[in-house]
Amino acid sequence: MEFFKIRRTIPFMRHALVFNVISLVTFLVSVGFLATQGLHFSIEFTGGTVMEVTHDKPAQPEKIRDALGAAGFKDINVLKFGSSQDVLIRLPLKAGPDPKVQNEEMQKQSNAAVEVLKGVDASAKLVRTEFVGGQVGKELATDGALALLMVCVGIMIYLAFRFEWRFAVATIVANLHDVVIILGVFSAFQWEFSLPVLAAVLAVLGYSVNESVVVFDRVRENFRKMRRASVDEIMDASITGTISRTIITHGSTQMMVLAIFFFGGASLHYFALALTIGICFGIYSSVLVAAPLAKYLGASREDFVKPEKKTVEPVVP
Secondary structure, eight states: OSSOOOOOOOOOOHHHHHHHHHHHHHHHHHHHHHHOOEEEEEHHHHHHEEEEHHHHSSSOHHHHHHHHTTOOOOOOOEEEEEEOOOEEEEEEEOOSSHHHHHHHHHHHHHHHHHHHHHHHHHHHHEEEEEEHHHHHHHHEEEEHHHHHHHHHHHHHHHHHSSSSSSHHHHHHHHHHHHHHHHHHHHHTTOEEEEEEEEHHHHHHHHHHHHHHHHHHHHHHHHHHHHHTHHHHHHHHHHHHHHHHHEEEEEEHOOOOOOHHHSSSOGGGGHHHHHHHHHHHHHHHHHHIIIIHHHHHHTGGGTTTTTOOOHHHHHOOO
């Protein structure tokens, strides 16, 4: 389906080198932030106290956050949870020499927080308390990294079967480019990296590879149709031919993500933000990173159009 069709081929490949330099600089800056600042992991990864508190009237997360901050609590996360009367409060891990001492410290922390909450609203009631230890957080971080690695491996295997190896390598490099930039932005601004954000990163991997596959499918088709065209002309024609589809798909997806961003509440804020960054850079990498990389790796017509073998008929004496 096309809402519009561009009649004139846009010369993307003419400016490929400039865009690749921009991508390389952005990638290196992201790696630099990750190496120097790291990620601001949430309680799921670092450990801490999770409290669900209910009130008789609509809760005010900002007042609760200010009151806890004034009482000496740091790195507090207060979110509306379920109804307007319920809030979810996350407090960081209290360090201790062993798990038993940590649990005691977190219990004291939880009790002190409840007293502060009752000072804000006397109807505040503690519904449940969960303690996430540091060991559990490390396991979640390890499992998350393993999930990211397995997704990358799975995508590489899929692309190896679907395309010639040059296109597979170009696609996976472009996808990893998107992931590293998302992580780099979160590291630069020290936004909280939680399990929903990790889910968004995994979703971006699959979303971005889909766009690259669509472009390279058109490249493969044009290599067979446009017999006299150069590699640059075929790449330009393929990208231009899929622009309408790209705008419809990414535009529709971004509208839904923006709805989550503005109306999904604080719990989904960074999830939607990670998806927004991934969608924007996914378009950029599929068009201006993957295609030039495939060209630099030596993609040519011979990869798709095999020369016909001439059969020599036996001479009958």
